[in-house]
Amino acid sequence: MAQPGSKWPGSKWNDQRVEGMLGTLLQTGVVISGIVVLAGGVLYLLRYGRVPAHYETFDARRGSLRDVLGVMRNAWHGDGRAIIQCGLLLLIATPVARVLFSMIGFALEKDRLYVLLTLIVLVILLYSLLGGAA
């Protein structure tokens, strides 16, 4: 059965169906990260709420939460700031997940050209998050 938008009528996968699933996935990701940020925020404000924060200048000591592993380790110990950062990482991950799942979608549609294009985008995103000089 051919579905609208499908270039390969034999395949049950098409752009619309993949997009629909992605939409749900993204919304879930955003809601979860929002809850994590809020939870971390409450913890953080309970501890530091009365201390005025200064963001006028760059402070390297704030840089302890710069990498994924460091953030998770601190979050595990109940550090509010690290839990917020965890939620933010989740949020950054939502568009990355969108790209990843688009790639899987293109693979299921057997569209090699777009699997390659999407892979390039994914590599750029992962380079930004994990590798290379900042």
Place this chain on the structure above:
Amino acid sequence: MGSVAAGLLGALTGLGGGVVIVPLLALAFHVNIHYAIGASLISVIATSSGAAAAYVREGFSNIRIAMFLEMSTTLGALFGAFLAARLASGIIAVVFGSVLIISAALSTRKLVEPLVAGPPDRWASRLRLSSSYPTARGPESYEVRHVPAGFGLMFGAGTLSGLLGIGSGAFKVLAMDQVMRIPFKVSTTTSNFMIGVTAAASAGIYLRRGFVTPGLVMPVVLGALAGSAIGTRVLVRAKTKWLRLLFALVIVVLGAEMIYGGVTGRF
């Protein structure tokens, strides 16, 4: 806590939070511009991903166009983030102000559906970018044009996004509907997809540089999330024309403030 308002205002007006968040944090709260940009990038992702589900259901966005152009915007975003670390804060502020004024001008422009004439682009057919979108009269097909020019412009949009922490949606839409001749509904929803991915490409670098700081970003992001949830509902009923005009005015004032602040060395 006042930054919650920025998220709300940004989402309400539809031009994206970043355009408001950076000037508000930098001008009113005297936050270092790099921290402000880091916070703004995260909120841009929040609004983009949050709105995505609603956009996807309408079936307008074209993931092929998005994915192809994202190669360009993400590279641009990396370049923008690279520049941000090397330019003085004052220069970034001046560029920001100028971009604000230009986007205000773009946002008041009349939305005219592009005229389609001539044969489709060779690249468009090779990349299978042309598609169709639902209208009241059933699916309507469209062709994509000037693919290399659009691809090049997207690099610029990505650079602005990485340098200034904005979604640069106005520029993406401009490139898509004016240059590539993509129908307006398709270009706005597709641009929403691209904004999130582009912002993620530079957000990673800001995070690893230590410019994404939890205490500051937390209220901004929660504000943006709440704002986009409320904003999409309010926007349907509000008189968008006056809202847009008012917002454009606010943006011009903010832009002028940023330029003035940048020139006088306030940042």
